Amino acid sequence: MISYAECSARERLARVLDAGSFHEWLPPAQRVTSPHLAQLGVPSSFDDGVAVGRATLDGAPVFVAAQEGGFMGGGVGEVHGAKLVGLLRRALRDRPAGVLLLAESGGVRLHEANAGLIAVSEVMRALLDARAAGVPVVVLVGGANGCFGGMGIVAACADRIVMSDVARLSMSGPEVIEASHGVEEFDSRDRALVWRTTGGKHRALAGDCDALIEDDVAAFRAAAIAQLGRPRPLAVDALEAEHALLAARLAHATADAYDFWREIGIGEPRAVPDMTAAEVEALHAALAGDA
Amino acid sequence: MEWRTLADALFGPAHAIAADGDFLHGEAVFDGATLAVVGSTHHAPVGVALALAQARVVLDTIERHPGRALLLLVDTQGQQLRRRDELLGIHRAMAHLGCCIDLARRRGHRVLGLVYDQALSGGFLTSGLIADACDALPEAEIRVMRLPAMARVTKIPEETLAALSIANPVFAPGVANYVAMGGVRALWTGDLAAALREALADAPVADERAALGATRGGRRLAASVIERVLAAA
């Protein structure tokens, strides 16, 4: 097993995609970097924290992007965002078998906040354009920084999400919630609380991700292959089903995952954090089967 | 601006727009056509419930009123910062709202955003920023984060941020920055009804904001980087 979380973005691309198949657009040697960071005394990265290009996955042509969580927390800045938009617009034009986003991001890069926010909305539109044209988009979430903020919203706009149980997918980090409403609202140092609120196991049980796997690059590769074959339609009835699912969640009155899990029919919620990814997946499947 | 003042200025007193707490919704007749109106007020924090309430209006419009234009009235302090919303998948609820708005556009409904008071961060992302175009009132406040908080998080002195933001619109709060960067298309000054008329007539179908940011000079690289990816060997 090779930890996906411990790999850099480029290592993930090398191991998830078919060996040697990744061809990068705007590679580091072209130095397409942020024009904004130097004046803030922050070093740039030669690829502005995201590698984009084409590759094959199990022989099928795919377009890919991998965000480097180690650079600025994977935050989306002007150039980073434009690379993602360009990739998705190219997917609309060239119609690959799918688009894979290896997402690891805190959301908008604060140092370029406005550019990042607008860029994320452009990514959302381009992603939905690609999906509407029949190009499936699958997001892999497995980095230590998780997938938050605007990128959390982008992920939920995709066809499918693959998560490992060490990853998190949500909107706001626990620190900002604690800063806003106090430690009783969300104790950001309680890791178990953080992970059962926004981590892969909860997302799997809630149905917010389509596959929950171990932190292993081979598992991510297999799950990506499988999920690219399962696009979701972008039609009114699909949105109505999504609406009903989300509206039903408002019946969960508390903020704790243990209550949520009990309310969806899990007999021993406190056993969940110690379960393996496979066990949680099986539990979710059993619940869905009963539903 | 108060939403009622805005609504009266746009539509006269005979409109059917109401506020349920922070949730704005209803209809108004404008130039002989009915508009669907949805949005928020009181600097609403957008949580799962409010995102869904707005999505419901958009879905109803798609299903019951083919071709009807949608006006999104934006006044939000951003995403709701509560553990329960995170647990319930606020990111997914916000994406759902964005997808509903996007589908409305695809189904031929013109969707126009107007920031009439505040637009912050995530609350802006899945409302005004996913419309065909988003305009704003000149007194609107648009931002990701205030400078003092940004200084704390980035560990860059606030004075430095303030000084740099004079010449560079890329991170500091301000509706003018969003206009310069192409995120906001136009400011409505003077006759608000005339501005609405012009906005409805001129709703783009494609996402032109990167090009607009380049033309206006506030976002000089985005459009060219997009083009380079499209052209790369």
Next chain:
Amino acid sequence: MQPGLETLSYDFAGTRPAGAFAPVLVGVVGSGNLEVMLEASGDDRCRVAVETSARGFADTWRAVLEDFHARHGFAGVRVSINDMGATPAVVGLRLEQAVAQMGATP
């Protein structure tokens, strides 16, 4: 403290021609870390350009890079570094990792 990146450059006479090779990139620009990119330059120098947020360490960079050049003596290599406060040990490690990835003609 006045923020701002420090830019440093070094230029060594090379003795071992590196020939043609595809650009190499190692490392990540995170706290205590750096990115090193090696490119074939086709001349007889080894030029190094450093951008760093850790100001005031020019002497340390010179020592590390002289050591690197003493070991390899490359001619025709351009070294570009984005640094966020890596220690000399980490800098040296990344340089060696980069050299290890210098492969065949692109």
